[in-house]
Amino acid sequence: MPERAEEYTQKLGTNDVNIKVREIARRWGEYRSGHVVLNWRLILAPRKIQDYVVAHELAHSKHGDHSDSFWNTVGTLVPDYRERREWLRVKGNTLSV
Incomplete structure (x- = not known):
């Protein structure tokens, strides 16, 4: 996951x-x-869920809260973030070993 974050850090300049x-x-x-x-x-x-969480956390480097600006930043990185966020809300508790 850290390696895949490079795409997002470059877009954000972080x-x-x-x-x-x-x-x-x-x-x-x-x-x-x-x-x-x-x-x-x-x-x-799934990889797309991992990428959503990475993008979400990196967006906090620009915006400290969950403001509209924050979500706009997440949306520029992951346009379908709402669907991914919902997947995590619904199925996240099944991620266990």
Whole structure:
């Protein structure tokens, strides 16, 4: 996933964002001042869902909240983000080993 994020970081001009995959409680990802952490369980999700979470978290490098500007940024990276977001809401709890 970190390698695939390069496409989004180039579009956003955020090449200095560090991306890691590890255990996170109750979240799929988080952004904190130049760092994105992705929940390892995303490896069990379809690639397009992984890409949505990566794009979502990287959009936080430009917008700290979930404002209209934030969602517009996510939409420029992943035009069908609403469908992917809904998939994660409905099926995300099935991603377990």
